[in-house]
Amino acid sequence: MKLFPPQDELNIYEQGFDAADLLGRRDAGQRLSELLEKVEDPVVVAVDGPWGSGKSHFLKRWVGAHRLENGGVATTIYFDAFANDFLDDPLIALTGAIGERLPVGKEQDHWKTAKAVAYKLARPLLRLGAAAATAGATELAGPVIDAVIEAGGKEAEKAAEDFWRREDGRKAAMFKFQECLAQLTDAGAPLIVVIDELDRCRPDYALSVLEVIKHFFAVPKVHFILGVNLDALEHIVRARYGIGVNAADYLKRFISLSMRLPDFTDKTNQVRAQIKYFQKIASDMGIDQKLAGEVTRHLELATAGGVSLRDIEKVLTRLVLIPHNKKISGFYHGWQTIIISHVLLQAVRPDLFKAATTDKLKITEIDAFYGINASMIDREAQKSGVYKHEAYIIRGLWQFALTGGAEPAQDQEHFSRAFDSFGMRDASDILPQVRRDYFGLFQIND
Incomplete structure (x- = not known):
């Protein structure tokens, strides 16, 4: 690797x-x-x-x-x-x-x-x-x-x-x-x-x-x-x-x-250059394929807000430095999401990463980073074509990790089970555990 x-x-x-x-x-x-x-x-x-x-x-x-x-x-x-x-x-x-x-x-x-x-x-x-x-x-x-x-x-x-x-x-x-x-x-x-x-x-x-x-x-x-x-x-x-x-x-x-220069690699404007670059270089660097797939889903939202090719390189290096990175794709989906978000924030928005590791991050800042708006997470409007399920999941998991609750309220159990099969995880311990186990040792000098 x-x-x-x-x-x-x-x-x-x-x-x-x-x-x-x-x-x-x-x-x-x-x-x-x-x-x-x-x-x-x-x-x-x-x-x-x-x-x-x-x-x-x-x-x-x-x-x-x-x-x-x-x-x-x-x-x-x-x-x-x-x-x-x-x-x-x-x-x-x-x-x-x-x-x-x-x-x-x-x-x-x-x-x-x-x-x-x-x-x-x-x-x-x-x-x-x-x-x-x-x-x-x-x-x-x-x-x-x-x-x-x-x-x-x-x-x-x-x-x-x-x-x-x-x-x-x-x-x-x-x-x-x-x-x-x-x-x-x-x-x-x-x-x-x-x-x-x-x-x-x-x-x-x-x-x-x-x-x-x-x-x-x-x-x-x-x-x-x-x-x-x-x-x-x-x-x-x-x-x-x-x-x-x-x-x-x-x-x-x-x-x-x-x-x-064009932002997309194809004439149908379906694949962003940053995504194509990430997928190719992740493979060249030996990053776990399943983990790379999860990161890609995050990037498909975040790149619309201005993630550069150089940012992608920073993301790749930080993925390599995550302890037991090849095992992350087998974690509960909630842990995967929060860890991957930390990687992206650390590479692209160090100010938000610092906020996340000092318990000062707000859900509105997560929304802004991923470009999430109300229509994208409105499950009642799934047939409209505006709803994005990945945005709904990322936003809900972060809402749960930050506050111990979820929006809408009826999905709280669903998001809590993304961290623990019994849904008994104490939400207040999620972010401290992530930063302690995965981001407390190495700092990259870009």
Whole structure:
């Protein structure tokens, strides 16, 4: 049995979705490819979703699938913004990442100039100097070379530095950089840069990335895909410019359109991605099949309220840590339900888990976590299609454990027998016993 879910060993660019499309997102990738291959105007697409929704997994597979499976001809680049935010200027890192993906030949020749421009903009104190006549410098446009020719030694360095610092110098550099990009895409395939983990970066770096994309990469057939939580990115904007700024409007300056990954793995919207993921990884980790089946019934209610794929991984690890976890599927159903609920609360809502283990949890909080409303537990309305028997059972068992009573009252005996065959269990001891026997030893540092 494994303690943690196994991670994909993915060879980026060499693998697509192929047989690993567990979450049913290949179709979304194909539509994204079709759009970016057809459009000539520069486009910035935000693949939007909360943390743990599988954006990185999707994007890492998409950069390979674009050519291998979707018939795309564009050169794709995967760039982890969070891994590069120790740098001050994202222009250097992006330019280097693009250069690594370009084939040897004319494309690389065009890109040498772009790299030289980027370097000089980002590192003003190291521009030109005594080596001004080297190949890298001579590729730059006239005014800088003129400044070098007219001055000598340290004066040449100062003259060049002053030029690049002036506004007209930066504009000239931007136009030169764009010219290099245009030469690449005019002569060959489009360029698509995937920038992942942007919302995890330092606020100043994240916003610098957006500014660089807008001002330096606004060239036909050059597109960007951002893996991002737009809500979190809006928080970054407000952290930088003040709480009163309209963050959503600000981001519209940089992002052309957004897309959300599908929540369901099938076209009939019957199976949620989180459920499919849980069932597959639970099997891989050696979790008891019957226990996994019981957890699935809980997740079918809870996932509607926003359980992420990362939350599912936390649930799986906590199931492994439960003492005698393989025996739980043989317990009375009441004990199974309360234990499984504790696992889900511990992984997804630690605040509610703390409330449960300090006798402060309320039945309304259980209702909110599972998305239970009055219609779902109204047995008189079973034929309406709104009633959900699993919701009725979970709610009733928790009501009994919390208060020693059940709603409706005539079902009290039924729920008490879910903990003891004679229905004699003292309800006040249920939660203390669960936390003492199953959750008192290990705490996971996520």
